[in-house]
Amino acid sequence: MSDNTLRCALVYRLESSGDPVLLAKYDHESAYEDRNSSYADAVGMVVGSDPPGPVSEEGVVGGFKVVQSDMHQIVYGSDSEGLCIAVITGLKYPSRTAIQMLTDLYTPYSEQFGLQAKSGTTNALTKKSKKVLSDYCKKYDDSTKVDKASALNTKVEEVKVQMQDNIATMLKNTEQAENLAERSNQLNEQANVQKKSKDLRKQMRCKNIKMTIILTTLVVGVLLVILVPLIMKAKKAAGGRRLLRGTLLEEWDQIMN
Template sequence: MSDNKLRCALVYRLESSGPSDSGESGIALSNLSGNCTLLAKYDHASDYEGSGGGLYGDRDKNYAEAVGMVVGNDPPSGLGEEGVIGGFKICISDAHQVIYGADSDGLCLAIVTGLKYPSRTAISMLTELYTPYSEQFALQAKSATTNSLTKKSKKILSQLCTKYDDSTKVDKASALNSKVEAVQATMQDNIAAMLKNTEQAESLAERSNQLNEQANVFQKKSKDLKKQMRCKNIKMTIILVTLVVGVLVIILVPLIVRAKNAAKGGRMLRGFLEEIGEA
């Protein structure tokens, strides 16, 4: 029950071990016997938890006795004045909290709430509940037997529980706190989204840097590849030129030699004929 739910309302009579020390009406704190009698109970939790829900569900139907033990073992720190509820105490456990107080006649009102239900709102509810309840049942409460006022008290207990079910509707501070919590939740969501966007931006920036580095590496490699290709092209050109020149040399040299030989033979023939002609 770590929530802000109002669970139930209970009414007890604190038992006295003797008359008031002053002899006046009412009971003294020193005369409390440590026992209390359950007069009425209203399980408000069953209204919003559905059938079979109740305060503790079907696991434990004796919640009123458990609260009675809390009140009996640790009664209000000082009974209120006549006609006024006071001596409020708050008992907190791992699952819920019990808030209770009593008047000078030992009429004790208690409610059980979730841990997030504001205690000041719970005390305001008990204070508001006390006036109409004491007006209707104060005399009966002095002699009523166990659980005998539950049916009679149901209307007034249910009305107050319904009114105080949502603490933000009756307590401006709770309403303001609820708005602050809503704003905080929104701010936290915004901050989380901003951090996520920042992380994404950083990731994009990192990827952009990586891409830039890869582009630089690629550009450098492309330049190196161009140089290598240029060198290969020059080598191939030189080889081709050498081959062409070699082929031309192989073809032309014999032709030139033959032409020279033929020319030389022609001159010798003409000389020989000239010599014959002169003779």
């Protein structure tokens, strides 16, 4: 229960025996009265085991002490005649504000009930002093309204929360930008792979065309090397036959003539 709630106010009379007498209590949060009726006794044990520091000046409250537990804190002080005022708050409620409340409350309370407090029995002033305790609890319920430092801390906390939200948003945007950049790089790599694939296919086609041309040239060359001599030889043979036939025809004509 770590919060800044003002829970309740209590008034004790410190006895020389060491056991304080509960004179009045006001449950400002309306939580302890139903859930834990012994909270006033618990605070009385704390005050009795560790009483406020000595106060030499009359008519003032002092010797303040702050005792914290896992759930709340108790702030209390007393005057020189043993009138002790205490408050229970959440752990985040500023102890300096609680001390300020006790100091502010002490004067009207001691003026109205100081004499009765010296001889009052247990809970004798609970109903009588309910209004004054209620008024001061309401006044100090929101510590930021009576404590400039608390108000400043509240603003600082608000700024911190806003900054944390802004940082979280920036990190989220950065992450999204990184994801987009990564996706863009992947697309670029895919485009480069496709381009290289096209270039490779084009190079292979060019190589295939070159090889076809070279093979065709070689085949034509080989054919020319083989066929040209044969053609020339055939032409010479054909010319020889024509010459022989012409000679034979001439000789035959001479014979006949």
